[in-house]
Amino acid sequence: MGALDGFKVTFKTMFEDKVTTCYPHEKRPKPERFHGRHVLNRYEDGMEKCIGCELCAGVCPARCIYVRGRDNPPDAPVSPGERYGFVYEINFLRCIHCDLCVEACPTEAITESKMFEWSFTNRRDAIYTKAELVVGDDGRPQELPWEDWRTGDDENTSGWMRATSPAGSPDYEDRALWSGELGYGVREAEAGQVLEGIDAEAEAGRRPIHGQLEESLIEDLHGSHGGSGGHAGHDPDPDEGH
Secondary structure, eight states: OOHHHHHHHHHHHTTSOOOOOOTTTSOOOOOTTOOOSEEEOBOTTSOBSOOOOOHHHHHOTTOOEEEEEEEOOTTSOSSSSSEEEEEEEEETTTOOOOOHHHHHOSSOOEEEOSOOOBOOSSGGGGEEOHHHHBOOTTSOOOOOTTBOOOTTTTSSOGGGGSTTSOTTOGGGTTOOOSOOBTTTBSOOOOOOOOOTTOOHHHHTTSOOSSSOOOHHHHHHHHSOOOSOOOOTTOOSOTTOOO
16 A cells, blocks of 8 residues: 555545544443443432342352341331341442342342442542432432542433343333332333234233343332332341441
8 A cells, every 4th residue: 555545544534433432521322231330319208228238249259249237217117027127338449330139139229320430549439438429308319529420320320230220021011020229210211122922822912931020029119119128147236247
């Protein structure tokens, strides 16, 4: 290739659409199921969804989550269950954003936002406590000074990735599978659940072949949250550590 041929390639690219962005002033849209910084959600009545069951800490492959539960005070309960998350910490120096904690949570308490850009000045700032993770009175995540939040980073969190998601089965079309959240209400059901080559029995309106979920399980997940959320076998003494 001669020198003129090289100029020809450069000249042709001058008329093509630019794919670069002026980062960080301009950012590309994030995927719908992007995994970013975690948040602890609250019900629409303001009560915390976390019941301190420690399942998220148990399933975490990076061992970055630490939870301690405590019995709810009868006069001023924090969560609708028997217990609540007294201590909740996430070490983001270890977190790999695998979303397994979201999958394991039985009350839809922990989800991941789309915010993933932050700059710590010391290692202590990377360990988020419950005071920083629980959403505010408006239901929005708390925006810390070292975090770069943009419009939409708090919406449609990766909670849709849980095992109760439609998974492509048309039998779950237009069915909301998520309990209401403070400030956001009940999320709209996902649309476009089309599964190619689906079995004729499922197509006729019977239970789908993929993701065989019982009706009672679905109702429990997004129905009344006033039932017992206790964690059997956990010592009620808050001083009992791991």
